[in-house]
Amino acid sequence: MSEPDWSRPHWTRDEAKAMLLYFVFGSFAAEPELDLGAHGSQGLPQGMEMRRIHKAMLAHWEGHPLRGALGGILRDADPAAFEAARTAPECLMLRGELADPDSLAYLRDTLGIVAALLDAGGVAVVDPQILQIFSTADWRARYADAARADSRNHVLILCSDDGDAHAWIKTRGMRKFARPDISIRQVPREQAQQAGATAAHLAELAMRGMRFGDGSTIDTGEHGSLSVTRAGALDDPEFNNEHLALIWPHA
DSSP: OOOOOOBOTTOOOOSSEEEEEEEEEEOOOSSOOOOOGGGTOOSSOTTEEEEEEEHHHHTTOTTOTTSHHHHHHHHHHOHHHHHHHHHOSEEEEEEEEEEOOSBSHHHHHHHHHHHHHHHTTEEEEEEGGGTEEEEHHHHHHHTOGGGGGOGGGTOEEEEEEOSTTEEEEEEEOGGGGTOOEEEEEEEEGGGHHHHHHHHHHHHHHHHTTOOOOTTOEEEOSTTOEEEOEEEEETTOTTTSEEEEEEEOOOO
16 A cells, blocks of 8 residues: 655745644544544644634634535535534634645644544534535545545635636645645636646646746646736635636637
8 A cells, every 4th residue: 555645846935834724523522532643643733723612602703614605515515514513512623824844744744633533523524725524434535545645635626617618727725735726717618627637737736845936837738838927815715825827728
Protein backbone atom coordinates (compact mmCIF):
# COMPACT_ATOMS: atom_id res chain seq x y z
CA MET A 1 0.00 0.00 0.00
CA SER A 2 1.50 3.36 -1.03
CA GLU A 3 1.98 6.08 1.57
CA PRO A 4 0.47 9.57 1.24
CA ASP A 5 2.81 12.13 -0.31
CA TRP A 6 2.92 15.31 1.78
CA SER A 7 5.75 16.99 -0.12
CA ARG A 8 5.68 20.34 -1.94
CA PRO A 9 8.45 19.90 -4.53
CA HIS A 10 7.48 23.07 -6.46
CA TRP A 11 7.37 25.29 -3.37
CA THR A 12 8.63 28.82 -3.14
CA ARG A 13 7.22 30.99 -0.38
CA ASP A 14 4.14 33.12 -1.04
CA GLU A 15 3.02 36.02 1.13
CA ALA A 16 -0.42 34.45 1.49
CA LYS A 17 -1.30 32.21 4.42
CA ALA A 18 -2.74 28.70 4.32
CA MET A 19 -6.11 28.56 6.08
CA LEU A 20 -7.78 25.38 7.37
CA LEU A 21 -11.31 25.17 8.77
CA TYR A 22 -13.18 22.00 9.77
CA PHE A 23 -16.22 21.43 11.99
CA VAL A 24 -16.59 18.05 13.71
CA PHE A 25 -20.07 17.51 15.18
CA GLY A 26 -20.77 14.93 17.87
CA SER A 27 -20.64 14.26 21.61
CA PHE A 28 -17.17 14.38 23.14
CA ALA A 29 -15.62 13.81 26.54
CA ALA A 30 -14.46 16.91 28.42
CA GLU A 31 -10.89 15.90 27.50
CA PRO A 32 -11.18 13.55 24.49
CA GLU A 33 -8.56 10.82 24.39
CA LEU A 34 -7.31 10.95 20.83
CA ASP A 35 -5.16 8.24 19.28
CA LEU A 36 -3.32 10.60 16.95
CA GLY A 37 -0.62 8.07 16.08
CA ALA A 38 -3.22 5.73 14.60
CA HIS A 39 -4.12 8.48 12.12
CA GLY A 40 -0.64 9.72 11.23
CA SER A 41 -0.89 12.99 13.14
CA GLN A 42 1.77 14.63 15.26
CA GLY A 43 -0.74 16.92 16.94
CA LEU A 44 -2.31 20.31 16.35
CA PRO A 45 -0.06 22.35 14.01
CA GLN A 46 1.27 25.67 15.25
CA GLY A 47 -1.21 28.33 14.22
CA MET A 48 -4.21 26.00 14.51
CA GLU A 49 -6.70 26.01 17.38
CA MET A 50 -9.46 23.62 18.47
CA ARG A 51 -12.53 25.28 19.95
CA ARG A 52 -15.52 23.54 21.53
CA ILE A 53 -18.91 25.03 20.68
CA HIS A 54 -21.97 23.70 22.55
CA LYS A 55 -25.37 23.47 20.86
CA ALA A 56 -26.77 26.34 22.94
CA MET A 57 -23.98 28.56 21.65
CA LEU A 58 -24.36 27.29 18.09
CA ALA A 59 -27.96 28.50 18.04
CA HIS A 60 -26.76 32.11 18.34
CA TRP A 61 -23.49 31.85 16.45
CA GLU A 62 -23.26 33.89 13.26
CA GLY A 63 -20.70 31.48 11.76
CA HIS A 64 -22.90 28.39 12.11
CA PRO A 65 -22.07 26.25 9.04
CA LEU A 66 -25.48 24.56 8.99
CA ARG A 67 -27.35 27.81 8.39
CA GLY A 68 -27.83 30.14 5.47
CA ALA A 69 -26.80 29.34 1.91
CA LEU A 70 -24.09 26.90 3.00
CA GLY A 71 -26.55 25.06 5.24
CA GLY A 72 -28.94 24.61 2.30
CA ILE A 73 -26.15 23.19 0.13
CA LEU A 74 -25.08 20.76 2.86
CA ARG A 75 -28.65 19.63 3.57
CA ASP A 76 -29.28 18.87 -0.08
CA ALA A 77 -25.94 17.09 -0.47
CA ASP A 78 -26.38 14.61 2.40
CA PRO A 79 -29.62 14.90 4.41
CA ALA A 80 -28.65 12.10 6.83
CA ALA A 81 -25.23 13.58 7.68
CA PHE A 82 -26.81 17.03 7.95
CA GLU A 83 -29.39 15.76 10.44
CA ALA A 84 -26.71 13.99 12.47
CA ALA A 85 -24.77 17.25 12.65
CA ARG A 86 -27.87 19.33 13.41
CA THR A 87 -28.90 17.18 16.35
CA ALA A 88 -25.39 16.70 17.76
CA PRO A 89 -24.95 18.30 21.21
CA GLU A 90 -21.72 20.07 20.33
CA CYS A 91 -19.13 20.86 17.71
CA LEU A 92 -15.35 21.03 17.76
CA MET A 93 -14.00 23.63 15.35
CA LEU A 94 -10.47 23.31 13.99
CA ARG A 95 -9.30 26.58 12.53
CA GLY A 96 -6.06 28.38 11.85
CA GLU A 97 -3.78 30.22 9.47
CA LEU A 98 -0.17 29.30 8.75
CA ALA A 99 2.60 31.10 6.89
CA ASP A 100 2.94 29.38 3.49
CA PRO A 101 4.37 25.97 4.57
CA ASP A 102 7.08 24.15 2.61
CA SER A 103 5.38 20.77 3.19
CA LEU A 104 1.83 19.53 3.70
CA ALA A 105 2.56 18.15 7.17
CA TYR A 106 0.14 20.72 8.64
CA LEU A 107 -2.67 19.25 6.54
CA ARG A 108 -1.68 15.68 7.42
CA ASP A 109 -1.70 16.47 11.13
CA THR A 110 -5.04 18.30 11.00
CA LEU A 111 -6.74 15.52 9.01
CA GLY A 112 -5.41 13.04 11.56
CA ILE A 113 -7.01 15.01 14.39
CA VAL A 114 -10.35 15.06 12.55
CA ALA A 115 -10.16 11.28 12.07
CA ALA A 116 -9.30 10.78 15.75
CA LEU A 117 -12.26 12.96 16.78
CA LEU A 118 -14.56 10.73 14.72
CA ASP A 119 -13.27 7.81 16.80
CA ALA A 120 -13.98 9.78 19.96
CA GLY A 121 -17.65 10.65 19.42
CA GLY A 122 -17.83 12.55 16.15
CA VAL A 123 -20.76 11.89 13.81
CA ALA A 124 -20.24 14.33 10.93
CA VAL A 125 -17.63 16.70 9.49
CA VAL A 126 -18.18 19.94 7.57
CA ASP A 127 -15.48 21.31 5.28
CA PRO A 128 -16.96 24.71 4.36
CA GLN A 129 -14.15 25.58 1.97
CA ILE A 130 -15.34 22.89 -0.44
CA LEU A 131 -19.04 23.16 0.55
CA GLN A 132 -19.23 19.55 1.75
CA ILE A 133 -20.50 17.55 4.70
CA PHE A 134 -19.34 14.01 5.47
CA SER A 135 -20.72 11.19 7.54
CA THR A 136 -18.12 9.31 9.57
CA ALA A 137 -18.05 6.50 7.00
CA ASP A 138 -17.76 8.89 4.04
CA TRP A 139 -14.92 10.83 5.65
CA ARG A 140 -12.97 7.66 6.38
CA ALA A 141 -13.48 6.38 2.85
CA ARG A 142 -12.47 9.66 1.21
CA TYR A 143 -9.35 10.21 3.28
CA ALA A 144 -8.08 6.65 3.47
CA ASP A 145 -4.51 5.63 2.69
CA ALA A 146 -2.63 7.50 -0.07
CA ALA A 147 -5.81 9.33 -1.21
CA ARG A 148 -5.50 11.61 1.84
CA ALA A 149 -2.91 13.68 -0.01
CA ASP A 150 -4.67 13.90 -3.40
CA SER A 151 -5.69 17.43 -4.35
CA ARG A 152 -9.01 16.17 -5.73
CA ASN A 153 -10.04 15.36 -2.14
CA HIS A 154 -9.34 18.87 -0.87
CA VAL A 155 -10.37 21.09 -3.78
CA LEU A 156 -13.80 21.41 -5.39
CA ILE A 157 -14.06 21.95 -9.15
CA LEU A 158 -17.32 23.53 -10.29
CA CYS A 159 -18.84 24.04 -13.72
CA SER A 160 -21.52 26.68 -14.23
CA ASP A 161 -23.10 28.54 -17.12
CA ASP A 162 -21.10 31.41 -18.61
CA GLY A 163 -23.66 32.48 -21.19
CA ASP A 164 -23.88 31.90 -24.95
CA ALA A 165 -23.09 28.14 -24.88
CA HIS A 166 -20.04 28.68 -22.69
CA ALA A 167 -19.06 27.28 -19.30
CA TRP A 168 -17.24 28.72 -16.30
CA ILE A 169 -14.84 26.34 -14.57
CA LYS A 170 -13.69 27.34 -11.11
CA THR A 171 -12.21 25.83 -7.97
CA ARG A 172 -12.79 26.27 -4.26
CA GLY A 173 -10.41 25.21 -1.53
CA MET A 174 -7.01 26.43 -2.69
CA ARG A 175 -6.77 28.74 0.30
CA LYS A 176 -5.88 25.60 2.26
CA PHE A 177 -2.55 25.73 0.44
CA ALA A 178 -1.89 29.50 0.48
CA ARG A 179 -2.58 29.62 -3.25
CA PRO A 180 -5.26 31.40 -5.31
CA ASP A 181 -8.20 29.49 -6.69
CA ILE A 182 -8.61 28.97 -10.43
CA SER A 183 -11.23 30.58 -12.66
CA ILE A 184 -11.45 29.65 -16.36
CA ARG A 185 -14.13 31.54 -18.26
CA GLN A 186 -15.55 31.47 -21.81
CA VAL A 187 -15.05 27.72 -22.17
CA PRO A 188 -17.09 26.24 -25.06
CA ARG A 189 -19.47 23.71 -23.54
CA GLU A 190 -18.00 20.88 -25.58
CA GLN A 191 -14.56 21.63 -24.08
CA ALA A 192 -15.69 21.88 -20.44
CA GLN A 193 -14.23 18.48 -19.59
CA GLN A 194 -10.80 19.45 -20.93
CA ALA A 195 -10.94 22.76 -19.06
CA GLY A 196 -11.91 20.91 -15.88
CA ALA A 197 -8.91 18.62 -16.31
CA THR A 198 -6.69 21.69 -16.78
CA ALA A 199 -8.06 23.23 -13.57
CA ALA A 200 -7.44 19.96 -11.71
CA HIS A 201 -3.87 19.82 -12.98
CA LEU A 202 -3.19 23.42 -11.99
CA ALA A 203 -4.71 22.76 -8.55
CA GLU A 204 -2.39 19.78 -8.02
CA LEU A 205 0.67 21.84 -9.04
CA ALA A 206 -0.35 24.70 -6.75
CA MET A 207 -1.06 22.34 -3.87
CA ARG A 208 2.50 21.07 -4.35
CA GLY A 209 3.74 24.62 -3.98
CA MET A 210 3.88 26.06 -7.52
CA ARG A 211 3.12 29.76 -7.93
CA PHE A 212 1.69 31.31 -11.09
CA GLY A 213 2.72 34.95 -11.40
CA ASP A 214 0.62 37.72 -12.86
CA GLY A 215 1.21 37.86 -16.63
CA SER A 216 2.67 34.36 -16.89
CA THR A 217 1.29 31.84 -19.38
CA ILE A 218 0.08 28.27 -18.97
CA ASP A 219 0.29 25.86 -21.89
CA THR A 220 -2.82 23.67 -22.25
CA GLY A 221 -1.41 21.68 -25.15
CA GLU A 222 -3.81 21.36 -28.07
CA HIS A 223 -5.99 24.24 -26.85
CA GLY A 224 -3.22 26.83 -26.66
CA SER A 225 -2.03 29.03 -23.80
CA LEU A 226 -3.78 30.68 -20.89
CA SER A 227 -2.64 34.10 -19.72
CA VAL A 228 -2.62 34.52 -15.93
CA THR A 229 -4.19 37.53 -14.23
CA ARG A 230 -4.23 37.60 -10.43
CA ALA A 231 -7.62 38.86 -9.27
CA GLY A 232 -10.12 38.89 -6.43
CA ALA A 233 -9.74 39.11 -2.67
CA LEU A 234 -10.13 36.86 0.37
CA ASP A 235 -13.69 38.12 0.90
CA ASP A 236 -14.80 37.34 -2.68
CA PRO A 237 -17.93 35.19 -2.11
CA GLU A 238 -17.35 33.15 -5.27
CA PHE A 239 -14.09 31.75 -3.91
CA ASN A 240 -13.49 33.08 -0.38
CA ASN A 241 -10.03 33.59 -1.78
CA GLU A 242 -8.04 35.36 -4.46
CA HIS A 243 -8.04 33.62 -7.83
CA LEU A 244 -6.26 33.24 -11.14
CA ALA A 245 -8.53 34.80 -13.78
CA LEU A 246 -8.04 32.79 -16.97
CA ILE A 247 -9.81 32.97 -20.34
CA TRP A 248 -10.00 29.72 -22.28
CA PRO A 249 -8.13 30.06 -25.57
CA HIS A 250 -10.25 29.98 -28.71
CA ALA A 251 -8.99 28.75 -32.07
